[in-house]
Amino acid sequence: MVIYNKKIMRNEIIILEKKYWDAMANHDFETVKELTFFPCIVAGKQGVRNIDEDTFAKMFEDTKNDTISSVDITDEQVSIVSEDYVVLGYNITLEYTTKGRTTKLDCVCTSAWVRTDGRWQCPLHTETEITRQ
Template sequence: MPTTTAPRQTLIDLETQFWQAMVDENIGAATDLLAEPAMMVSSHGALQFDRTMYGKMAKEGPMVVTAFEFSDMQVVFPTDAMGILTYRVKQGVAPRGDKAQSTEQVMHDSSTWILADGQWQCVMHTETPVEDSMKVPTKH
């Protein structure tokens, strides 16, 4: 019986690739990892989108991701063709065109990946801001 070590790491690697594509503003690399349609839930609401719509959001949105750091990564496989990741992410975000104004946010995120035609694709992503009471204090 195969272990879940390889699929687990595969999904962590794909999630990392997606985030790095956002930092690099590499829209093609990001859209290649998306199912079509895909969905997301954030503080802005719930949204279903296709790859073209994601590309437009990534290219024209008012904010960009400048950095990220994952922690507390958990991965489960409800089926052989579905994996769900949950994690905490410390992310830098900045107004488009002014990365020097980057600020840090801490979020709890989840992504659901499906195996379709031999390729893992992200079909659902959620993000929830961490309340101030849940943030780890920074040492000065």
């Protein structure tokens, strides 16, 4: 029987998710690449995409003049499937700036995290914009 500390794993995954958002905001592709399992699946308003590392790098480069900031992550829900697989859901408020226009979005996100070769990586992320109430 495998014994692992669920509270430590929960905190570790939340910290990694925030690290991922920080790396996106700072245009730190090396950190994003390190935390992403390729090919990864991304789902959002543009549909579902299966993205390899080269495509992800091009997308990252194409948005280098845009800014993104994670304003607030709340209501984290963590499901520990096994010692090597965790699913996370949360609410997030983001600010995107593209072509000089800033948009504030409230979203719900989910991410799957898998531990391979001793390190956590994200093979799946979804974002769904929600209506402010």
